[in-house]
Amino acid sequence: MKKLVKIILALILIITPLGQVNASEEDTFRVGMEVNYAPFNFSEVSDENGGYPVANSPGEYANGYDVQFAKKIADGLGKKLEIYKIEWDGLIPALTSGKIDAIVAGMSPTAERLEQIDFSVPYYHAKMVVVTxxxxxxxxAKSINDFEGAKITAQLGTFHVAMIDQMAGVNKQESMDSFPTMIAAANAGTIDGYISEEAGAESAVAANPKLTYVTFDEANGFETNDEDTTVGVGIAKNSPLTEEVNKVLSSMDIEKEQAEIMGVMTKLTADEEESAGFVDEVKSIWATYSTLFLKGVVNTLIIAIVSTILGFLLGLLVAVIRGMEVKKTDNAFTYYLH
Incomplete structure (x- = not known):
């Protein structure tokens, strides 16, 4: 009987922590994003502007349009939000493997992605513009066909590249690898413009006083489809969470929320003053990221000091043993060290 009681108690001790973990997971909404795609999601060093701590990157905070919507969804679900910083190519694998519950990262429901995961109803609708x-x-310009002879480009690997073909008479340029590269080219005048969605264009214009962007009405603008211009929450296939998230989003005025939140986020990511040179740029970077940099330096020094001490002690031990006189009666360990 005593053995049986002990077995039962042991099982209770084992099962109880597991139950606590499962309960904790049920109360948490784990969201994955790059934390590197402003104004949708970007990194900060504090929660001063409404940033949210990144669970797998201590000392880093995430902010942006995606973050604010993730908060609203988590509140609507009655769960605690946890944000995980994950590279773009790793988001879907992280979701399908169960490491996160959802992707809130400016991701569009393309046909290829829909084969792997499900999407909620849209929480963002993009409008395409030309930055010049x-x-x-x-x-x-009032129409996309008013750019005859213009040197126009778009980001490599995006549907924006194909949209250039809708512009009559333009001089299509080689695609560029990133928006910062295109912004620099537009500032320098090596291109006449690039295609962007409006939120990204607002951020670029706010940070670069030489730039502006051109909008078009529906009749004179780019032909797009929802697959390209809407953004939804990525959720695992056939998960009941999809219906729950849709219910939360359906109770919101998405158009109003988009205008208010995106306006705030584009202002946060923009530097309103022109850079006065390299030194000022370094000062700005230091002011923003100095805390993370100093933490990295301290951690590196600690690792270096501990490694040096351990290496010294190990070397001293080997030196002492090798300095000992080897006798036939010594064990094999001492013999081989010598």
Whole structure:
């Protein structure tokens, strides 16, 4: 009987922590994002502007349009939000493996992605524009066909590249690898413009006084589809969470929320003043990321000091043993060290 009681108690001790873990997971909404795609999601060093701590990157905070919507969804679900920083290519694998519950990362429901995961109803609708210089002859264009002869580019690997073909008579340029690269080219005048969605264009213009962007009405703008221009929450196939998230989103005024939140986020990510040179840029980077940098330096020094001490002690031990006189009666360990 005593053995049986002990077995039962042991099982209770084992099962109880597991139950606590499962209960904890049920109360948590684990969201994955890059934390590197402003104004949708970006990194901060504090929660001063409404940032949220990144669970797998201590000392780092995530903010942006995606973060604010993730908070609203978590609140609607009655769960605690946890944000995980994951590279873009690793988001879907992290979701399908159960490491996260959802992807809230400016991800569109393309046909390829829909084969792997499900998506909620949209929480963002993109409007396509052309970014150009304020003094460009194309700044007052009313139609995408008013750019004849213009050197136009778009980001490599995006549907924006194919949209250039809708613009009559333009000089299509080689695709560029990132938005910062295109912004630099537009500032320098090596291109006449690039295609962007409006939120990204607002951020670029706010940070670069030489730039502006051109919008178009529905009849004179780009032809797009929901697969390209809407953003939804990525959720595992056939998960009941999809219906729950849809219920939360359906109770919100998405158009109103988009205008308010995106406006705030684009202002946060923009530097309103022109850079006065390399030194000022370094000062700005230091002011923003100095805390993370100093923590990295301290951690590196600790690892270096501990490694040096351990290496010294190990070396001293080997030196002492090798300095000992080896006798036939010594054990094999001492003999081989010598």
């Amino acid at each position: 210089q304020k003094d460009s002859k194309y700044k007052d």
